[in-house]
Amino acid sequence: MIIGIDIGSTTTKAVSLDGGRVIHKTKTKASDAVSSAAGAFGKMIVEHDIRMANIREIIITGVGAAKIKNDLFGIPTVMVDEISSIGIGGMFLAGRDNIIITNIGTGTAIIDARRDNISHMGGSGVGGGTILGLAKKLLLMSDFNGIMELAQQGKLNQVDLLLEDIMETDLSFLGRQSTASNFGKMLDSARNEDIALGLINMVYQVIGMLSIFAAKSRNIDRVVVTGNGSNNPLGKKILEGLTKIFRILFEHPEDAEYTTAIGAGLSWERKT
Ligand SMILES: Nc1ncnc2c1ncn2[C@@H]1O[C@H](COP(=O)(O)OP(=O)(O)OP(=O)(O)O)[C@@H](O)[C@H]1O
Ligand SMILES: [Mg+2]
Structure with a gap:
């Protein structure tokens, strides 16, 4: 399972993906980048009873992503470009x-x-x-x-x-x-x-x-x-x-x- 987190200026969104399908979604209000990323991630894990061992990578993007310098919760965490993410996500949703x-x-x-x-x-x-x-x-x-x-x-x-x-x-x-x-x-x-x-x-x-x-x-x-x-x-x-x-x-x-x-x-x- 992969977790995508978008730390926007107003809200932070997190999704889990498996085999190219969206499995879970959650939203929190964005406060500071680290708290909102950790909060959205934690909310998703708890609400959907996800096992940490099943998560292969966390991918972060959005205006707040650059503030996260280290792996979150020991899971490999990488930052990707926001514009590319909107493009890839938009093509996926539009089909x-x-x-x-x-x-x-x-x-x-x-x-x-x-x-x-x-x-x-x-x-x-x-x-x-x-x-x-x-x-x-x-x-x-x-x-x-x-x-x-x-x-x-x-x-x-x-x-x-x-x-x-x-x-x-x-x-x-x-x-x-x-x-x-x-x-x-x-x-x-x-x-x-x-x-x-x-x-x-x-x-x-x-x-x-x-x-x-x-x-x-x-x-x-x-x-x-x-x-x-x-x-x-x-x-x-x-x-x-x-x-x-x-x-x-x-x-x-x-x-x-x-x-x-x-x-x-x-x-x-x-x-x-
Ligand atoms: N329940 C809500 N609470 C707060 N804002 C909401 C709500 N519903 C809709 N909005 C609108 O959504 C906007 C935020 O949208 P979105 O979460 O897509 O932005 P963001 O990703 O945080 O920002 P950006 O991409 O510009 O950095 C707010 O400015 C507001 O106008
Ligand atoms: Mg946004």
């Missing part, structure tokens, strides 16, 4: 290669993943951390699920300047309900619900458009979305809105939040 992956974590990375070459195209500091950080000041809220529930009740036309606010007709391929300026209207009557929705809308529209440009530049018509930001119902809806306009599909594979950890674990099988 094919030659894909564009948009990993929405605390920040966002866009990756061109081919069977024999994985490259980092770029990305944006706009990501899940932007939602949490701005919500903390604007809404005085820190609970992610609470922010999402609030946003479900929001009205975008209270905060965003829409094309219908400034034009009588559509603008080329954009309908009148499209955002002309995120937060460009911001009525005094806007409620927290509306601000929460405006925030999520802004983050997913920015990420969605960057992904669409990336896909178009490679003549690919779909984007595989990974990271904790993948399976967000509101985020998915906003990306679907972009699909209607730009004809680029967004895929949200199951276990998308474990992509990087899965890719790290699988990179062991690639080298052997």
